[in-house]
Amino acid sequence: MTTAPTAGSGTAGPGGAPNRRAVVVLASIALVALLADLLTKHLALQTLDGRPPVRLLGGAVYLTLTRNSGAAWSIGADHTWVFPLITIGVVGWIVWMALRLRSLPWAVSLGLVLGGALGNLVDRIFRAPGHFVGHVVDMVSLFDPYGRVWPVFNLADSALVCGVLLAVVLELTGRQRDGSRIGKGAGGNAAGAPSGTGTEQRERA
Secondary structure: OOOOOOOOOOOOOOOOOOOHHHHHHHHHHHHHHHHHHHHHHHHHHHHOOOOOOEEEHHHOEEEEEEEEOOOHHHOOHHHOOHHHHHHHHHHHHHHHHHOOOOOHHHHHHHHHHHHHHHHHHHHHHHOOOOOOOOOEEEEEEEOOOOOOOOOOEOHHHHHHHHHHHHHHHHHHOOEOOOOEEEOOOOOEOOOOOEOOOOOOOEEEO
16 A cells, blocks of 8 residues: 655655656756856866866876867867757756656756756857857866876766766666656565556655
């Protein structure tokens, strides 16, 4: 037997309204990631422009200012205009998902992806050499000062990667965006037979 959520819990069952707290978490994380990315890019432009790479942690990390017209390792550098269109599509999908979101872990994941996507989209739209073909500001290189071991990246890229990795973990563990979790049913008889109708049992995430 299941119990209905208590009033004011901010949780709705599958098919109901979004969890307001989850939407607030998503938006807050996206805003923090965006602002932090813009700040670190501003600092990089102010302090690293015209300087040789700065060696940190015994050479594990280098700070080196680059402007990337493509993706990682400058892939797609001749088709810069494609990346903002893809990003706008991703942002639209996340906004659409927010209308159905009831899972706090998914809110964290999507917030990181949204903040990272917006951070690089700002560069694509507003930075030189022009609107929708702007070059992304990168400044962190691992194990090599010029990105020959790992692509030079920025905080927006880090947020995107962390958000995607968290999404993969959530999918692998059966956590759903509607707040449910695919797995063993919450109820079952003493012999271990599943209760309810289904082909698929869900428990609250």
